[in-house]
Amino acid sequence: MNQTPQPGEVSRRKFLxxxxxxALAAPFAVNAAGANDKINVGMIGVxxxxxxxxxxxxxxxxxxxxxxAVCDAYTGNLAKACARIETLSGNAPKRYADYRELLHDxxxxxxxxxxxxxxxCTMLIDALEAGKHVYxxxxxxxxxxxxxxxxxxxxxxxxxxxxxxxxxxxxxxxxAKEMVAAGMIGEVHYTRAFWYRNSLDNAPAWRYAIPAxxxxxxxxxxxxxxxxxxxxxxxxxxxxxxxYWDYSGGIATDLLVHQTDIAQFxxxxxxxxxxxASGAILRWTEDDREVPDTFSAIYEYPGAFHxxxxxxxxxDHYGYGEQFMGNEGTIxxxxxxxxxxxxxxxxGKAPERVAARxxxxxxxxxxxxKAVEAHIRNFFEAVRGREKVIAxxxxxxxxxxxxxxxxxxxxxxxxxFWDETTRQYTA
Numbered sequence: 514m515n516q517t518p519q520p521g522e523v524s525r526r527k528f529l530x531x532x533x534x535x536a537l538a539a540p541f542a543v544n545a546a547g548a549n550d551k552i553n554v555g556m557i558g559v560x561x562x563x564x565x566x567x568x569x570x571x572x573x574x575x576x577x578x579x580x581x582a583v584c585d586a587y588t589g590n591l592a593k594a595c596a597r598i599e600t601l602s603g604n605a606p607k608r609y610a611d612y613r614e615l616l617h618d619x620x621x622x623x624x625x626x627x628x629x630x631x632x633x634c635t636m637l638i639d640a641l642e643a644g645k646h647v648y649x650x651x652x653x654x655x656x657x658x659x660x661x662x663x664x665x666x667x668x669x670x671x672x673x674x675x676x677x678x679x680x681x682x683x684x685x686x687x688x689a690k691e692m693v694a695a696g697m698i699g700e701v702h703y704t705r706a707f708w709y710r711n712s713l714d715n716a717p718a719w720r721y722a723i724p725a726x727x728x729x730x731x732x733x734x735x736x737x738x739x740x741x742x743x744x745x746x747x748x749x750x751x752x753x754x755x756x757y758w759d760y761s762g763g764i765a766t767d768l769l770v771h772q773t774d775i776a777q778f779x780x781x782x783x784x785x786x787x788x789x790a791s792g793a794i795l796r797w798t799e800d801d802r803e804v805p806d807t808f809s810a811i812y813e814y815p816g817a818f819h820x821x822x823x824x825x826x827x828x829d830h831y832g833y834g835e836q837f838m839g840n841e842g843t844i845x846x847x848x849x850x851x852x853x854x855x856x857x858x859x860x861g862k863a864p865e866r867v868a869a870r871x872x873x874x875x876x877x878x879x880x881x882x883k884a885v886e887a888h889i890r891n892f893f894e895a896v897r898g899r900e901k902v903i904a905x906x907x908x909x910x911x912x913x914x915x916x917x918x919x920x921x922x923x924x925x926x927x928x929x930f931w932d933e934t935t936r937q938y939t940a
Contacts, residue, residue, distance in 0.1 A: 638662070646672045684880065689779050832847060
């Protein structure tokens with residue numbers, strides 16, 4: 514098991530200073546596939562998230578791309594995904610037990626990586642070295658250091674990389690960004706973000722169902738562990754990896770990063786300056802989970818700006834959302850499908866320009882599904898050289914930094930700081 518880092522250890526961590534994070538904002542136009550040829554895609558990881566991405570690929574990009582190869586560490590996932598691809602495309606994909614063999618397949622143009630986060634860094638760098646374009650699920654990496662390593666590796670590559678932060682492809686957040694830029698809410702110094710969930714007592718949060726046939730014989734435990742600490746085979750760790758520090762940053766890197774990223778996107782903010790976080794296991798106390806089910810974090814950003822984040826797995830009344838709170842109004846995006854705008858009243862004394870603004874509500878049920886499809890489509894269009902990716906590596910690392918600052922703060926029980934110039938964090 515990873516040991517919680519000690520304050521002295523964190524304060525000594527240094528990273529190579531470079532311009533990598535600022536370089537990578539736009540992909541190169543490439544010719545991985547002909548202008549009208551379908552892009553051949555390899556799926557690495559086809560569990561819950563990978564299966565969803567597979568559906569969204571064929572839902573929104575079936576004329577542009579097709580899945581020709583699949584890799585997963587559990588044979589059940591592999592069989593299920595291959596059967597689904599045959600149904601969707603009429604073609605049987607190649608099956609790989611080792612992702613490196615998939616990367617050696619010269620016929621594959623791009624890969625979608627939807628594995629546990631602790632495997633992202635190695636797989637992404639290996640894919641770039643193999644000449645593949647990459648759609649990588651968030652978070653970009655399991656640590657800030659790994660994210661920096663990815664940035665450096667990508668400097669040498671002309672491949673396209675899209676990070677799976679699909680809120681950036683959601684039309685409601687695009688609208689919010691436009692409204693902020695138009696001055697609809699005035700100066701913005703504060704944003705509140707939240708993600709609340711709940712489930713029945715017999716379905717604890719992140720305790721996904723373990724397949725009845727799962728065994729050490731049909732799961733590749735060594736491949737799953739990767740560089741994580743070695744330990745005996747464990748079904749819960751394999752199928753419910755989000756609950757354990759060796760493979761996950763918990764709420765901060767699985768959920769929070771979506772919302773710090775979209776705040777940074779809508780408001781044009783860089784990585785945060787600092788974070789102080791608090792959390793605990795309060796709702797699901799009767800299993801061996803290590804990551805909190807209750808989490809709060811406060812961020813300071815350059816330019817006099819704060820983000821206040823909260824998450825709880827024991828009540829879903831308020832759901833999911835961000836509230837961009839300006840001096841002259843508020844824009845909130847709720848559950849990725851509703852946008853509301855409220856001008857400030859200021860006790861009935863609002864300036865005429867503010868008082869003249871009308872409240873606005875937009876409802877787009879199912880918009881998150883469309884956003885995922887748009888995000889994947891944007892990736893493929895970038896591979897063809899027609900667009901720039903909307904979630905490039907530098908943005909992915911900024912989100913990665915925000916998530917891991919929160920995890921570090923929680924585990925160290927102290928405020929953690931990020932220096933954008935030196936690419937160092939300290940506690």
